[in-house]
Amino acid sequence: GDSVTQMEGPVTLSEEAFLTINCTYTATGYPSLFWYVQYPGEGLQLLLKATKADDKGSNKGFEATYRKETTSFHLEKGSVQVSDSAVYFCALSPYNFNKFYFGSGTKLNVKP
Amino acid sequence: DTGVSQDPRHKITKRGQNVTFRCDPISEHNRLYWYRQTLGQGPEFLTYFQNEAQLEKSRLLSDRFSAERPKGSFSTLEIQRTEQGDSAMYLCASSLARGGGSPLHFGNGTRLTVT
Numbered sequence: 001g002d003s004v005t006q007m008e009g010p011v012t013l014s015e016e017a018f019l020t021i022n023c024t025y026t027a028t029g030y031p032s033l034f035w036y037v038q039y040p041g042e043g044l045q046l047l048l049k050a051t052k053a054d055d056k057g058s059n060k061g062f063e064a065t066y067r068k069e070t071t072s073f074h075l076e077k078g079s080v081q082v083s084d085s086a087v088y089f090c091a092l093s094p095y096n097f098n099k100f101y102f103g104s105g106t107k108l109n110v111k112p
Numbered sequence: 113d114t115g116v117s118q119d120p121r122h123k124i125t126k127r128g129q130n131v132t133f134r135c136d137p138i139s140e141h142n143r144l145y146w147y148r149q150t151l152g153q154g155p156e157f158l159t160y161f162q163n164e165a166q167l168e169k170s171r172l173l174s175d176r177f178s179a180e181r182p183k184g185s186f187s188t189l190e191i192q193r194t195e196q197g198d199s200a201m202y203l204c205a206s207s208l209a210r211g212g213g214s215p216l217h218f219g220n221g222t223r224l225t226v227t
Binding site for chain 1: 116152153154157205217218219
């Protein structure tokens with residue numbers, strides 16, 4: 001069945017460091033891929049998305065490229081800030097968009 | 113766009129009691145989803161509606177759980193005879209099903225603690 005696997009955390013970085021959070025997926029057909037972010041005490045917020053192979057989603061300095069050949073959608077940011085500390089979830093929605101599958105989340109801690 | 117609203121934010125109940133949660137989706141969204149999230153895990157799909165029709169239920173949703181979406185607007189999730197294993201964050205999300213890539217918009221969740 002459809003599923004998402006993302007790297008375990010927590011990931012601890014110093015401010016201005018480069019961030020990569022790995023995400024791979026298993027799906028039939030051509031799913032849409034998403035990254036969501038959850039700040040403490042809040043609900044999940046959409047960070048970025050990509051709907052077809054080779055698409056790059058970007059928002060707030062974060063980027064992820066839909067790689068069909070490696071079934072991956074890794075999240076990157078060139079220079080993290082303390083305010084980026086949160087839990088990040090990779091997700092996919094199958095071609096028929098009837099439901100979404102989430103990874104287990106990766107907690108990011110950014111130290112000043 | 114006032115966002116997805118969930119009520120209550122927190123609920124503490126004793127084992128064996130019934131609880132009901134409410135979700136108000138974004139007004140123009142025709143799909144509404146319920147997810148459950150436990151500590152350190154990603155959201156797990158429970159059920160979803162398109163308009164007032166409940167189209168799919170997860171195997172996670174035992175017969176103690178029931179969800180409704182009368183008139184295709186707000187939704188309620190009821191848990192009967194609660195058990196300690198029901199303690200979790202219950203998330204509601206909505207979307208506008210109009211084709212590719214429509215994301216989910218989440219509420220802040222209802223945290224249930226069963227004592």
